[in-house]
Amino acid sequence: MLQTMPTAWRASVSMEDELTRLRKGDLEALAGLIEQYQARLYRYLLRLVHEPATAEDLFQQTWIHVAEKIRNYDPKRIFDNWLFTVARNLAFDHMRRYRPESLDEPLPSGESRLELLASDSPGAMEEMLGAERAALVGAAMETLPLIFREVLSLRFEEGMKLEEIAGILQIPLSTVKSRLRRALEDLRNILINQFEQGTTR
Amino acid sequence: MNQHDQIRDLLALAAAQVLDGAEQARVKNHVHECAECAAELASMQRIAGALGNLPAPQPSLGLAARTRLRVASEMAARAERRRHHLVTTLLSCFGWAVMLLTLLAGRYFADDLSRLLHLSYAQFAIGFIGYTLLASLASAAFAGLIAPHVQAARRLS
Numbered sequence: 127m128l129q130t131m132p133t134a135w136r137a138s139v140s141m142e143d144e145l146t147r148l149r150k151g152d153l154e155a156l157a158g159l160i161e162q163y164q165a166r167l168y169r170y171l172l173r174l175v176h177e178p179a180t181a182e183d184l185f186q187q188t189w190i191h192v193a194e195k196i197r198n199y200d201p202k203r204i205f206d207n208w209l210f211t212v213a214r215n216l217a218f219d220h221m222r223r224y225r226p227e228s229l230d231e232p233l234p235s236g237e238s239r240l241e242l243l244a245s246d247s248p249g250a251m252e253e254m255l256g257a258e259r260a261a262l263v264g265a266a267m268e269t270l271p272l273i274f275r276e277v278l279s280l281r282f283e284e285g286m287k288l289e290e291i292a293g294i295l296q297i298p299l300s301t302v303k304s305r306l307r308r309a310l311e312d313l314r315n316i317l318i319n320q321f322e323q324g325t326t327r
Numbered sequence: 328m329n330q331h332d333q334i335r336d337l338l339a340l341a342a343a344q345v346l347d348g349a350e351q352a353r354v355k356n357h358v359h360e361c362a363e364c365a366a367e368l369a370s371m372q373r374i375a376g377a378l379g380n381l382p383a384p385q386p387s388l389g390l391a392a393r394t395r396l397r398v399a400s401e402m403a404a405r406a407e408r409r410r411h412h413l414v415t416t417l418l419s420c421f422g423w424a425v426m427l428l429t430l431l432a433g434r435y436f437a438d439d440l441s442r443l444l445h446l447s448y449a450q451f452a453i454g455f456i457g458y459t460l461l462a463s464l465a466s467a468a469f470a471g472l473i474a475p476h477v478q479a480a481r482r483l484s
Binding site for chain 2: 153156157160161164165168169172178181182185186189190193194259260261262263264267278281282283285287288303306307310311313314317
């Protein structure tokens with residue numbers, strides 16, 4: 127803890143400094159910010175759009191937007207939230223333009239939740255999750271509708287609070303909660319389905 | 328809705344660790360007594376744990392460097408466009424000012440000029456409009472001709 131505190135503090139001061147320089151028009155200040163957020167921002171965009179090339183293009187567009195609109199950024203707001211909101215808006219604009227799939231409607235699963243909650247389900251889940259759990263969960267997550275993928279990514283990969291997620295998605299807190307619940311339940315149902323299909327083959 | 332169903336609705340959020348203290352306590356107390364909910368919570372927690380440990384996708388090599396270059400190039404292009412816009416606006420304002428001044432001068436000297444050139448007022452007005460149009464076309468053609476040379480000179484500098 128004692129060792130990590132100064133590092134975190136230094137990182138925070140460095141970011142403040144970089145944001146101030148960027149606001150003054152110093153584009154060199156972007157280098158540190160891009161490095162710092164590269165992994166997280168790219169991962170979030172990839173979760174939204176699936177395609178690495180599109181995610182990288184949106185990643186670049188996000189930073190162009192940041193460089194151009196940095197004066198609109200309120201320093202009282204957490205930079206992460208503003209950055210992810212910018213990225214999300216660009217991703218959604220892109221998908222509205224280039225993808226016919228609906229952005230707002232969850233895919234009908236066609237499955238009954240009660241059927242899938244059979245008494246032996248948790249045991250089956252344990253067995254299935256024992257091997258390559260993360261990879262399977264990741265693959266199953268890819269099949270979820272966008273509105274569920276993004277809420278899962280922000281909560282579990284970015285570790286954001288519900289209030290922060292609500293701010294980024296620009297939806298009420300209650301909607302974030304219900305989406306998170308539905309996302310986890312649907313994800314579990316998908317995994318159970320996959321397991322059951324695997325065992326009956 | 329009985330308590331079992333109410334708690335069942337909270338299990339996913341409990342696994343996501345987003346419930347407040349009171350709700351979390353309610354879930355905890357219930358799962359002590361209900362094996363079905365305890366098993367469901369356990370499976371949800373495993374999924375939540377797996378979501379927190381998903382393999383991080385790697386961007387292609389040099390993404391950060393390419394991004395910096397693209398941002399710099401895009402910002403330079405936008406600054407250039409803003410400069411062009413400013414110059415065009417200033418030139419337009421100048422053009423309008425000259426035209427208005429010419430119009431005022433024309434009206435002031437119209438009688439003298441018409442008398443001097445033996446023109447009626449209508450002929451003079453048509454001539455003036457024609458002059459304005461020709462001058463505008465000539466200015467546009469001139470700007471089109473010199474623009475590539477100005478850009479080339481800027482590139483060289």
